[in-house]
Amino acid sequence: MQVSEIMVKNVAALSPEDTVAKAYSLMVDRSIHQVPVVAEEDEEGGGKYVGMVFVKGLLARNVPALSKLKSYVANTATLSPDDDVEKAARLVIGSGNRALPVVEKDTGRLAGIVSETDIAQTADFGGATVDEVMSGAIVIEEDTPLADAVAKMRRYNISRLPVINKDGVLRGVMSILDAASILATPTERTSRSAAISGGKAKVKGEVKVKDIARRAVSVERGTRLNELADFFKKSEEVVVVGDGRPMGIVTPKDALELILPxxxxxxxxxxxxxxxxxxxxxxxxxxxxxxxxxxxxxxxxxxxxxxxxxxxxxxxxxxxxxxxxxxxxxxxxxxxxxxxxxxxxxxxxxxxxxxxxxxxxxxxxxxxxxxxxxxx
Structure with missing residues (x-):
């Protein structure tokens, strides 16, 4: 199977002159952690690929919202439409990124993007279970201030945290992208998960984890990886639980690591x-x-x-x-x-x-x- 068969063609891209605030807004609206940057954008939204900006990198550097993206564009590996999916899996794992751009060889034009989720949809994991690939769950209590949660993600160099109540029971999940939706926006915002919190986050300093946490997708230990394909379409991570308590996390990349050559x-x-x-x-x-x-x-x-x-x-x-x-x-x-x-x-x-x-x-x-x- 070729990359052209699984890549997303309708790619949201920005130019080097766009602002960091615009990048944050686009990533939050589309639930993506990275945005390709292109020069000379054409009528179809394509253009010559320049590089990528990542929400994790922008937040880690505390980049001012009105800064232009051209100072924060990162070089990445690229794929071509006729590359096979196995190569795409190797490059996604090797780059550590969630997605890679698909670039036309002759023109350098951005043709699409392939994510770890797109690749995982094509894989057969046989009888492998979540227990074989899950990472241990580093959790956060729902009443923890958002700033402390972000600091914890930076300390462990991770991008997501299962959210628990005082009894250790899973209540939701938050990611660095969820944090960006608040940290990059000074105005009052409504909680994204009524199941976790029905209130409003007033200002950044008062925001708690429960104000932005999303409903978690969870499975029990022993669940086969092949059963997670539909879950990954809805969520970037699946929380593995035991008696309602987080035991681990599985992402599409974790699953792909299992089938590397x-x-x-x-x-x-x-x-x-x-x-x-x-x-x-x-x-x-x-x-x-x-x-x-x-x-x-x-x-x-x-x-x-x-x-x-x-x-x-x-x-x-x-x-x-x-x-x-x-x-x-x-x-x-x-x-x-x-x-x-x-x-x-x-x-x-x-x-x-x-x-x-x-x-x-x-x-x-x-x-x-x-x-x-x-x-x-």
Missing amino acids: KKGDATIHMAHLEDQQERREIEEQLQKFLKKIQGKLGDVQSVVVYADKHKTRKYSVRCRLITAKGVINAHAVGYDPISAAKELIKRLDRQIKADHTQKVKGRKQRGSARRAPQEE
């Missing part, structure tokens, strides 16, 4: 890191680590690493280590990608040792219980 040994995929020397060094460190832990986790299928630079001049590195029995997540910060990656490996090692020790204790306890004499 395998090359025998565990494959390392890296995103957001342009320096090739740093990529090689981090990959070497990870390969050594994977050999060290061999036998403690079973089958390690792939490792996906996302590196991001922040305005504090620090780097954060996130890792999803995908095994046959589930996903292990870790996050670390450093003053350069190499030091951040080393700290990441230390955290992975501690987590894996703790999990391995717990499993060994569990086996010993079960063995002792079987050997114990039966009471008369």
Whole structure:
């Protein structure tokens, strides 16, 4: 299947001279996290592709709403209409972005856009379940101030949070895009989820998470990934619950990571890191680590690493280590990608040792219980 068969052709695009406020408005209205920027827009809304602006990046840098986009356009990988969907999946994972532009080779004109959701709709995940790919749920209470929720997303370098009540029960979900709808708009706004809150958010300083949280799409543990296709059409994430409490989150990208091409040994995929020397060094460190832990986790299928630079001049590195029995997540910060990656490996090692020790204790306890004499 080719990219041209699944791409969205009616693309919302902006020009370098448009403002950040206009970008926020467009992203909120269309529920998208990125907008392509084109020059020389034509009558069909297309034009020569320049780059992309991302809501996460704009908010992280506290960009003034009246600033022009030309100073914040990011270069991205591109697809062509005749590329196959497998290549699109690899590039989406490798870029770390939710969507990539489809650009005509000869003209450089923006022809469409392909998102992780579009690709996931074409995939067959076999008998795989949400338990195999879900990330652990980092949650936020519904009465938490919005500013604290945004700070938490930045601290963990994530884009969404399940919203819970004081009893830990799932009440909704919020994303960085939901936050942008308030942070970029100083006027009074009505709550987006009557099921969570029926009131109004007066000013930014008074906004609480429940004022902007959306109704969450949730499934139970053990649900097959193939059953999530319709859910992903309605929501950018699915919350995995147990007894009504968030246990994890699955996004289309999480599901796609499971079907990345395998090359025998565990494959390392890296995103957001342009320096090739740093990529090689981090990959070497990870390969050594994977050999060290061999036998403690079973089958390690792939490792996906996302590196991001922040305005504090620090780097954060996130890792999803995908095994046959589930996903292990870790996050670390450093003053350069190499030091951040080393700290990441230390955290992975501690987590894996703790999990391995717990499993060994569990086996010993079960063995002792079987050997114990039966009471008369």
